Amino acid sequence: MAEFRLPRNSRIARGVTHAAAAGATQVRAVRIYRFNPDSGENPRLDTFELDTKSCGPMVLDALIQIKAATDSSLTFRRSCREGICGSCAMNINGVNRLACTTPMQELQGDIRIYPLPHMPVVKDLVPDLTHFYAQYAAVKPWLQTRTPAPPDRERLQSKEEQEKIDRPAACILCACCSTACPSYWWNSERYLGPAALLAAYRWIIDSRDEATGERLDELEDPFRLYRCHTIMNCTDVCPKDLNPARAIAEIKKMLVERTS
Template sequence: MQFIISRYNPQIDKIPYDQTFELDNTQISTDSMLLDALHLLREQDPSLAYRSSCQEGVCGSDGMNVNGRNRLSCITPLSDLPQKIVIKPMPGLPIIKDLIIDMELFYQQYQGVDPFLQSEPLDLQHEHLQSPEDRAKLDGSYECILCGCCTTSCPSFWWNPDQFAGPAALLAAHRFVIDSRDIQHVDRLKNLDSPTQIFRCRHIQNCTDACPKGLNPSRAIQELKSIMVKEI
């Protein structure tokens, strides 16, 4: 298999360049993931930089752009990929080194939607109960692992990363707006009601296509718009 990987060391390089690696098919088993291949490639060139941790699709650290699509390398089977694999850092955020991007703005946007329950009375001694039906409404919203695959696929985020929160943050906003225990949903909606915020989403659905957890941020944003029309 051939791997064409974008390399960039800001201390040496003016711009990113491509480096070609090869792996013999005997080095790969039928259940190998792309991350396994990267580990082998790093044995060839220890300077190759990428993030990974859990290797199970849980921590969200190893997002990268593979043949034009954002993916988590640890749950991308090599058997699903062609013999020639082009790997780049996820687009739309600054590159720190090779496949590692600076996620600071992504986390700031997430922080900006207050991704925590605001309930009353604030009683830390007891659970905040909700019915099984209300709990079920959160399915599809709470499972986000903050990998950034969706937000860095979003053209609206590419053009206005400091203004448009992006699909991951808006999925989190949706999760708390629809939570029956949260008392701030009107203020949450007002904060999103702006041409540079939620209405910047054009529902092209890049985000939903990119999500490795099968979540649907585009639909959540559409629902937020519908709730906004009814409630504010």
């Protein structure tokens, strides 16, 4: 159900300001959502005045610098720092993106960083993605076959067949798309969301997969698939430039085509 205000214990309070060190020349305010479940306090928005000369160019560099130099309790996920692991997905200046591939220079005004929207927060910028991963698992993201594989080699694909799954298979499961989707915000307990549906599509169109019918059966449901209303936020925010909206439209088309 749609909710227009945050629950009472989630409303964001004014936080602490950490002034820039003396002698800093290129200062930018970085405002970061802080939440500590152990404190029993509401979340707050801390301001860190950061000398952007002291760190690398990306938002992730700023976070690492703040954690190292100012506040070691700042909590966020990161790993590869090159847009392939999907760990540092967060809401930066109102848009879901990867902190590691977002240059600070491209952001207007203060840098405002929140965890991915409409997810339970574990701490600071770390959302609880348990449900999101369970939905991914629910579409059975692995090759399902009935026929035995050729005895002497792998199941081969033509170049064209591979190209069909090339883009959808590039998804890094960062959850930027699903957590940008209003339908997912309001119905995530039953709607699978763009990331899981893109994964489903990737296996439906895989020339080697032999469970296409079952996969489509699983999705033929008023909520799991059809809560997509082509809002296009998913495609808009995808940091890998993938197109979950089109994948979902293609699944809907396949469901129509197989009955006619």
